[in-house]
Amino acid sequence: MNFLKEKDLNKQIKSKSIKELDELSQSMREFLIENVSKTGGHLASNLGIVELTIALHSIFDTTKDKIIWDVGHQSYPHKILTNRADKFSTLRQYKGLSGFPKTTESIHDHFDVGHSSTSISAALGMAKARDLNGEKNYIIAVIGDGSIGNGLAFEAMNNVGKTKMIIILNDNEMSISKNVGSLSKTLTKYSAKTNFINRKLTIKKILYKIPILGRIFKRLKDAFKEMIEYNSFFTELGFKYVGPIDGHDIKELKNTINDVKDYNGPILIHVITKKGKGYKFAEEKPYLYHGVSKFDPTVEITEQKKDYSSVFGSKLTNIAKKNKKIVAISAAMTDGTGLTSFKEKYPTRYFDVGIAESHALTFAAGLAKAGYKPFIVLYSTFLQRAYDELVHDICMQNLNVTIGIDRAGLVGADGPTHHGVFDLSYLTHIPNLTIIAPSSFEQLEKALDFANTFTSPLAIRYPRGVDGDYKNDETLKLGKSKIVKKGEDLCIIGVGKMLNTALEVNNLLKDKYDIEIIDAIFVKPLDKNTILKSIKKAKKVCIIEDNQMIGGFGSLILNLISENNLEIKTKIFAYDDIFIEHGDTKLLEEKLKMDAKSIAKTINKWM
Amino acid sequence: MNFLKEKDLNKQIKSKSIKELDELSQSMREFLIENVSKTGGHLASNLGIVELTIALHSIFDTTKDKIIWDVGHQSYPHKILTNRADKFSTLRQYKGLSGFPKTTESIHDHFDVGHSSTSISAALGMAKARDLNGEKNYIIAVIGDGSIGNGLAFEAMNNVGKTKMIIILNDNEMSISKNVGSLSKTLTKYSAKTNFINRKLTIKKILYKIPILGRIFKRLKDAFKEMIEYNSFFTELGFKYVGPIDGHDIKELKNTINDVKDYNGPILIHVITKKGKGYKFAEEKPYLYHGVSKFDPTVEITEQKKDYSSVFGSKLTNIAKKNKKIVAISAAMTDGTGLTSFKEKYPTRYFDVGIAESHALTFAAGLAKAGYKPFIVLYSTFLQRAYDELVHDICMQNLNVTIGIDRAGLVGADGPTHHGVFDLSYLTHIPNLTIIAPSSFEQLEKALDFANTFTSPLAIRYPRGVDGDYKNDETLKLGKSKIVKKGEDLCIIGVGKMLNTALEVNNLLKDKYDIEIIDAIFVKPLDKNTILKSIKKAKKVCIIEDNQMIGGFGSLILNLISENNLEIKTKIFAYDDIFIEHGDTKLLEEKLKMDAKSIAKTINKWM
Numbered sequence A, B: 001m002n003f004l005k006e007k008d009l010n011k012q013i014k015s016k017s018i019k020e021l022d023e024l025s026q027s028m029r030e031f032l033i034e035n036v037s038k039t040g041g042h043l044a045s046n047l048g049i050v051e052l053t054i055a056l057h058s059i060f061d062t063t064k065d066k067i068i069w070d071v072g073h074q075s076y077p078h079k080i081l082t083n084r085a086d087k088f089s090t091l092r093q094y095k096g097l098s099g100f101p102k103t104t105e106s107i108h109d110h111f112d113v114g115h116s117s118t119s120i121s122a123a124l125g126m127a128k129a130r131d132l133n134g135e136k137n138y139i140i141a142v143i144g145d146g147s148i149g150n151g152l153a154f155e156a157m158n159n160v161g162k163t164k165m166i167i168i169l170n171d172n173e174m175s176i177s178k179n180v181g182s183l184s185k186t187l188t189k190y191s192a193k194t195n196f197i198n199r200k201l202t203i204k205k206i207l208y209k210i211p212i213l214g215r216i217f218k219r220l221k222d223a224f225k226e227m228i229e230y231n232s233f234f235t236e237l238g239f240k241y242v243g244p245i246d247g248h249d250i251k252e253l254k255n256t257i258n259d260v261k262d263y264n265g266p267i268l269i270h271v272i273t274k275k276g277k278g279y280k281f282a283e284e285k286p287y288l289y290h291g292v293s294k295f296d297p298t299v300e301i302t303e304q305k306k307d308y309s310s311v312f313g314s315k316l317t318n319i320a321k322k323n324k325k326i327v328a329i330s331a332a333m334t335d336g337t338g339l340t341s342f343k344e345k346y347p348t349r350y351f352d353v354g355i356a357e358s359h360a361l362t363f364a365a366g367l368a369k370a371g372y373k374p375f376i377v378l379y380s381t382f383l384q385r386a387y388d389e390l391v392h393d394i395c396m397q398n399l400n401v402t403i404g405i406d407r408a409g410l411v412g413a414d415g416p417t418h419h420g421v422f423d424l425s426y427l428t429h430i431p432n433l434t435i436i437a438p439s440s441f442e443q444l445e446k447a448l449d450f451a452n453t454f455t456s457p458l459a460i461r462y463p464r465g466v467d468g469d470y471k472n473d474e475t476l477k478l479g480k481s482k483i484v485k486k487g488e489d490l491c492i493i494g495v496g497k498m499l500n501t502a503l504e505v506n507n508l509l510k511d512k513y514d515i516e517i518i519d520a521i522f523v524k525p526l527d528k529n530t531i532l533k534s535i536k537k538a539k540k541v542c543i544i545e546d547n548q549m550i551g552g553f554g555s556l557i558l559n560l561i562s563e564n565n566l567e568i569k570t571k572i573f574a575y576d577d578i579f580i581e582h583g584d585t586k587l588l589e590e591k592l593k594m595d596a597k598s599i600a601k602t603i604n605k606w607m
Helices: A009-015 A018-039 A044-048 A050-059 A076-090 A119-133 A151-159 A182-203 A211-230 A250-260 A280-284 A308-322 A340-345 A357-369 A380-395 A423-427 A441-453 A498-509 A528-538 A553-563 A585-591 A596-606 B009-015 B018-039 B044-048 B050-059 B076-090 B119-133 B151-159 B182-203 B211-230 B250-260 B280-284 B308-322 B340-345 B357-369 B380-395 B423-427 B441-453 B498-509 B528-538 B553-563 B585-591 B596-606
Strands: A066-069 A139-144 A165-171 A240-246 A266-272 A326-330 A350-352 A373-379 A402-408 A434-436 A458-463 A482-485 A490-494 A515-519 A522-524 A540-548 A569-575 B066-069 B139-144 B165-171 B240-246 B266-272 B326-330 B350-352 B373-379 B402-408 B434-436 B458-463 B482-485 B490-494 B515-519 B522-524 B540-548 B569-575
Touching: A009 A050, A009 A076, A018 A044, A018 A050, A018 A076, A018 A250, A044 A050, A050 A076, A050 A139, A050 A165, A050 A250, A066 A119, A119 A139, A119 A151, A119 A165, A119 B357, A151 B151, A151 B182, A151 B357, A182 B151, A240 A250, A250 A266, A308 A326, A308 A340, A308 A373, A308 A402, A308 A441, A308 A458, A326 A357, A340 A350, A357 A373, A357 A380, A357 B119, A357 B151, A373 A380, A380 A402, A380 A423, A380 B380, A423 A458, A423 A522, A423 A540, A423 B423, A441 A458, A482 A498, A490 A498, A490 A528, A498 A515, A498 A540, A498 A596, A515 A528, A522 A553, A528 A540, A528 A553, A540 A553, A540 A596, A553 A569, A553 B553, A553 B569, A569 A596, A569 B553, B009 B050, B009 B076, B018 B044, B018 B050, B018 B076, B018 B250, B044 B050, B050 B076, B050 B139, B050 B165, B050 B250, B066 B119, B119 B139, B119 B151, B119 B165, B240 B250, B250 B266, B308 B326, B308 B340, B308 B373, B308 B402, B308 B441, B308 B458, B326 B357, B340 B350, B357 B373, B357 B380, B373 B380, B380 B402, B380 B423, B423 B458, B423 B522, B423 B540, B441 B458, B482 B498, B490 B498, B490 B528, B498 B515, B498 B540, B498 B596, B515 B528, B522 B553, B528 B540, B528 B553, B540 B553, B540 B596, B553 B569, B569 B596
Parallel strands: A066 A139, A139 A165, A165 A266, A240 A266, A326 A350, A326 A373, A373 A402, A402 A458, A434 A458, A490 A515, A490 A540, A540 A569, B066 B139, B139 B165, B165 B266, B240 B266, B326 B350, B326 B373, B373 B402, B402 B458, B434 B458, B490 B515, B490 B540, B540 B569
Antiparallel strands: A434 A522, A482 A515, B434 B522, B482 B515
């Protein structure tokens, strides 16, 4: 597979035969499995798109033609073909190759991405720019059937008009979980119909040889195709629809794309692929091989270990047994958010709405208005898509909705598009919203018990991964924090998992200072009494939170001090006002001076 | 028209004849024109929906059947029919009738709203709740053809599946401006087709009388209808499509809705209405009569006066003359955002993307990546819909995009769904974003000059309405504030238009204190040097901003003080952590103690 590391494969493949390209695809698959098994990363989506990527690069010149990869977790084959195969040993590691397209990484990458469904909007912007410039390059958005069901993608398609651009719909019938939604069903219908026609026509192939019959059959076939095209969702939006075609047949891909690429308007090419293609375990359980840690490629990955997500899922399933009004909602993330058991146990009370975070929240608002108690579980970074719905539909009406905010804080290898470091900043100012940041598995369970009887909007934000050393399984009371350790010289407030860091800091400094440690528990409402008492005593307060500095928990404490006209020395440990790169979470914390050692050092100097 | 004020008109009309209902609709129109001309409010949309509202209420019982009005600015006829006609003299005034549906106002209102495209999501939530309860009531979402093109509405339709619910598509070919987008064109196509068939069939009516021919024609008609239905965008999403029908023909409306209301799945009824119907001026220029202030109903409203929006639009048009890379984007708000002249002057460089704020931003990101300089102009409250796109697509890539944030601060009569009091809180923590809050028309112009040569993400936030007394037309420098008046005892920083308030406060207190007044100009980056110098001198600082207290400009100042280990007394004047009700802006400021007099009083006590 060494030849994969040769220079400019994207150019080389333009002159290769189909047979050679097929061999290349085989090598790329082996390369992907071998490398991702060592570094972790996205696997199934990349295995599914090898041939399509080869076909695209054998037709287009990505130094001027722009391929916009939606989500971007399927861009590994593209990276291999554009001079980055030699960097795969550094994939998703600090300062190493990104797991997503990055314009700073290669001239072949044209748009940074990580969230879903941005590709058509971005591509349309680029196409309009091209047309204003009077240029002729191709603009191609490659988007999955899960992502195309998102509102942003729809808004973009609705706005394309007559603009010349190509959408490649990479249809594998999957988001990360099995895909849902009516559009997805419609796509399946299209596939089924054409397969039918193709089968019919295969039988008749021999008759084709007879000239007149051939022409008749051709006409019939065209008529059929025309009909299918006319009935398409996409033609109603003004697209020419082509397909579906086999996304693992390089010849068919090349021929079709070449045939239609100069169509003078918007065209959608429907390509059927198989997620995990060519790797048995990933084909069978693509959701297990969507995003993986290091693994042994010879044995199947076992299901996930206990983490915050699974604790949330189990506990919710548990309380839903008694409270029949509880319903759960996820946005194409049943597994990732730990809701599989809930779904299995209460199928009628479980709603996977697809990659549709905005709808998830307003849908929940409707359920709540009608007397139900929805729990929506989303990743911190994806809840950003539903900020308005949280403000306008849920909090303004003060509805009985709980949001589980998973992957809060640093997430590690997925990097800047996925770190959940803004949520406290975009949540704390929303009226009527209560926010809990549990500091342990047990406290997360208690937070769900609290949620069970609470009737206003509630956000519970918790990190990716496993538990720290600190344990607290006391029952939660609205707006009550907990003094974990008494002290006189300094008060440190830890938010969520950062309470563990606060306790480590105390360990490092305990011989020099008598530190009071508070577990915030509630970010909002603040436990003003407890906190004011503590900080008045010590006259010095530090906050440690895994959120951006501006607008986070620290700001609430500064407001509290201001409101009370106090003179208190304050020090906030939070993330800088930057987009944080990818890398191991522990390493990033050190680099950002947010590990216990760095914090202890800073405090020592500050005191 | 007094009978409109009778009790339970919604019940009374159930037994009325079509003739009586037609008379009722005439009375309601007169009532609307008379009342809205006195109070201001939404007019054109309400005039367009009179008959549809009557038809719905004559069929459904809204104490148990739930009509969810999308956006809600068309709910006046519904309010008239549900015991609120007598409150129309208080419309949109402090403590008066809301301009939108309000569940606290009537048992006939089932969901609070003000932003577009939430109705299908909310209705779906209610329908799922109904089905889980085993109940039988009707759930009806009434949505416009502009709103249905938004991503949220699409996500909801894609998620409806087989759920029994009714969508009434109120198609007037308008958002606030003329509607855009492919779906809108498709809708027009549907209308045209059926009209064609209907015309054909009318001609043949006499032949219908002959039994056999009648049957044949009937079959032909059905076949045609079937074809149209099959080709519908909505059938591809799993809906039964019915229509289009005349939205001003109560008989046709009643018959059609009655015929199909029990369909056991999702059904979409396509209704054609005319915005402004029955009032000549509003029919001709519906955008002028969308949201109106008090007016004389006998003469046509003249175009808008000079306000922040028009200043923005003129200046942008002006700088776009030299800078050919400037393009402008609006989300169905060409007039409201002052972009009409830009659109007329540079039609190829102007993009109205429809009610699609999320797409507007990512589309702009694509244009910027390709070398253009997009200016997106949105209302503060609607930018909430694009928070993720701002973070993930524009700021993460540090793109050359400027966002004009209109209607920042209190907006008055539109109330809690429309006040722009959260923007600083949801913007200040986004890395790479520069934020300017101009304090006068002239400074807004200078901000646009600044934007013209600036190459990173920039937000310019400015209020609704007219200028204050303060003038400043100095050239802006990145991160530079301006000391408007020197002083020793106290430093007051005014943000945006609130600088006028700061100056008024100074006038009230100038005999007692020597106050230094700073025009912040830049919210981010802060002018740390100037501000630190001033507050170190005075040891006391007040901030006056028209944003929610938490996470706003004040928080940035508190952070600055904390970072510099200073002991400074601070007082932030900002809006409380509540959703602020509707009412006159000046009156609301007084009630919230954010007027100069109240602030001066508080400062006096605090000093």
